[in-house]
Amino acid sequence: MDRLARLGATVTDAIAGIGRALAMLLGAIIGKPTPRKSWPLFVQQMYVVGVLSLIIIVVSGLFIGMVLGLQGYTILVDYGAEQSLGPMVALSLLRELGPVVTALLFAGRAGSALTAEIGLMKATEQLSSLEMMAVDPLRRVVAPRFWAGFVSMPLLALIFSAVGIYGGYLVGSGWLGVDEGAFWSVMQSAVDWRDDLMNGIIKSLVFAFVVTWIALYKGYRCEPTSAGISKATTSTVVTASLAILGLDFILTALMFGG
């Protein structure tokens, strides 16, 4: 009986958590738009969330593209099909690795920072003081961060894929001697902008929504102590990573499985 009660409590807690998260999100993004006030806040957050994540995205994109080129070449050359290196690199980056790895890196680099920042604001009662001054912390603190994450992650994913394809080209064509013309033309005939490029962008939009939402909610709902903030930050990275990988399977099955 005790166990049953505990199970029930867990389920109710989970549902209540989803409800609170939804309420926070709706409170943040629904309301009269105030572009004069919120635009500078949004740009500031774009800088923190997007621009500062650029270096890790570019470097890891380059290396992942180069590794794909190297690994793909060693397998494809056995079948005399090294011209297919281009589509292999481009398709795996555009469909899977671009959106997914970007989202994972983004969760680690920007998501944890968002959680810690908002958690600390809560612990030091900055959020309560905003409310005291009749400023809605959801609109003032959460909303610009949400939009910044939502806008910047697809851009980061595109940059990741582009740099990765270039990395694959560097290794494949520059080092291993795949014919340059074949590399690009076979890639062009295999990659379709609607099936591959648009689906990749849709994927990264979904991931951006989920990761930023989780990060903000964990910060907004964290226990206002130093231990609570550290727990919330860890939980952001773990929950967001699991959500990304789970959602990626579902989205892939929907987009490419049929």
Place this chain on the structure above:
Amino acid sequence: MESRKSHIFVGLFVVVGVLALLFIALRAASGSTVTAGETYTLYAKFDNIGSLKVRSPVKVGGVVVGRVTNISLSGEYYEPLVEMEISQDYDKFSETSSLSVLTAGLLGEQYLGLQPGFIDDTVGTLEDGDTISDTKSALVLEQLIGQFLFSQGEN
């Protein structure tokens, strides 16, 4: 000053993102360029289409002129009916043109090879909605092996 600097960086970030999109869209991906413009529809009946798929290319002498848009069974004998879109740039194919299901390389994708026929006063050109009657089916490996074994057995 601080805020102006971050504005510039954010602007640069967005520009780089859009450039990445353009790079991928122009360099790595291709829209189905042939069928992007005006097209007209042709039909063809086959005995066997092999592993032809929707979006497989239709080629004339290796040049892509169109794409397969639909594959279905038709008529009372359930013959495979292939619907394809051909670019309006190539609208002077003769009615005596023939279609065959070909394979790119030994293990490659299958595509439709269009062999243009002769043009004469008595022969018209293919119009939108016409059906190409002269078709050659796909070679199916199992049937080839079967025929080979059968002919071996006779000798």
